[in-house]
Structures are given as C-alpha cells and as structure tokens.
Amino acid sequence: MPSIREHCCGADRFFDRIKADKQYRQYLKKGARKATAALINQLSVLDINVKTLVDIGGGIGALQWWFLQQGGQRTIDIDASSGYLQIAREHAIRQGWQGKTDFLEGDCTEILPQLDEVDIVTLDKVICCYPDYREILAATCQKATTCIALTYPMDGPLAQAVRNLGVLFFKLRGNPFRPYVHRVAEVRQILAEHGFKRHQHQLVFPWHAETYLRES
Numbered sequence: 001m002p003s004i005r006e007h008c009c010g011a012d013r014f015f016d017r018i019k020a021d022k023q024y025r026q027y028l029k030k031g032a033r034k035a036t037a038a039l040i041n042q043l044s045v046l047d048i049n050v051k052t053l054v055d056i057g058g059g060i061g062a063l064q065w066w067f068l069q070q071g072g073q074r075t076i077d078i079d080a081s082s083g084y085l086q087i088a089r090e091h092a093i094r095q096g097w098q099g100k101t102d103f104l105e106g107d108c109t110e111i112l113p114q115l116d117e118v119d120i121v122t123l124d125k126v127i128c129c130y131p132d133y134r135e136i137l138a139a140t141c142q143k144a145t146t147c148i149a150l151t152y153p154m155d156g157p158l159a160q161a162v163r164n165l166g167v168l169f170f171k172l173r174g175n176p177f178r179p180y181v182h183r184v185a186e187v188r189q190i191l192a193e194h195g196f197k198r199h200q201h202q203l204v205f206p207w208h209a210e211t212y213l214r215e216s
C-alpha cells in the first residue's frame, strides 16, 4: 500500500490541470455530474443560509458553488490536486467569492484536524481514493456539527474486479495512486458509531449518495 504522501503525489498527477479543465468546461455546459447533483438534491432540504462547508477533494468545486449560491457563508476546499484547486480558485475569483472561499492543498487527514468545526462536510467520490477511509471518516465526524454528505462506490465482486483493473492502470503508468472499494456496511457503521444517522440515500450507479445528520 502506498504511503499517504505517495498517494497524494499520485492523486496530484492523475487529477491534473488538463482533467480539471475538461471537467470544468463540462460543468459550465451541463452543470454538476449525476452523483454530485444527487448530493446537492439531498442537501437542498437543509437550511444552508449562513452555514459553513468543508468540501474534501472538492474537484472543480461544483458542490461549493451551489452552496454559496444558496446563501452559504463560507467554504473550504481541501484537495490533493493542485490542478483542481487552481481551477476552483479561478472560478471563485471570477464570481467575486474570494472572501468566502479557502483552498487548501494536501492530505485531508493532516489538514482537517487543524480547522475549526463547520456545519457540513462533503466527500464526493473521495473515500474511494483513500486507503485509510476510517481515518478520513473519523476526522470528518469530528469537524461536522450538523451534516456529512458523501458519495462512494458500491461494493461486491464486480466492484472489486473494476477496482483491480484500476490498480493495474495506475501500476502500468508508474503512478502510486490507487482506487479503493470500501465495505458499504462498514462505512455506514463508522458514521453511526460517531453519532451520525443516515437521513437520505440514493443509488446513482455505481455510487451510493448519502446524507447523514448528527443525532442530538
């Protein structure tokens, strides 16, 4: 298993500026992708006004832009990819959101503990990029006062087979980044153990899109 530092360098190489540009152009034409749109739909039932959001592995920032448009007060994007962060920062500047947005580059498990609590933490297709998903979820649960929203892949033999192909793809390219398929039941159990109750769920093949609320 690659070290977290190797993993982040690999993520930075794979999620590069070219990929970010392409995805950003698609977003401008068609809006958020299906799984992201499902999360946005689930989050829409919450009162976003004057709330704060940490978007882990925020990519081009679609979730953050929706959040700020709905009256969100502040967003923090933590991403291992410098290319994605560049695109997101440029978009925020064009929208005049410099005072409401922060962009932090690096490993979320190192950065997250240094931040203040926020209302909502989102992980859209992120734990499948991370070897120690328990650590990432535990850190997330400590920072989110109200809600955690995440998408992650279905598990099972077919998902493992696709994952193995992904691993081969990265090995052949000499990139230490690896995709992961985590046990769905364990993801849910960890969130429950940290006091979060599943509020909404949708299967957007091959992703589970789920929103959890902190139990009072």
Ligand SMILES: C[S@@+](CC[C@H](N)C(=O)[O-])C[C@H]1O[C@@H](n2cnc3c(N)ncnc32)[C@H](O)[C@@H]1O
Binding pocket: 008, 011, 012, 015, 036, 056, 057, 058, 059, 060, 078, 079, 080, 081, 084, 106, 107, 108, 109, 123, 124, 125, 126, 129, 130
């Ligand atoms: C599959 S992309 C998803 C991007 C975006 N959330 C979306 O749904 O379009 C995974 C993102 O997680 C980021 N990432 C992976 N490992 C990370 C880590 N350890 N810390 C922070 N970000 C990470 C990658 O750089 C990438 O931006």
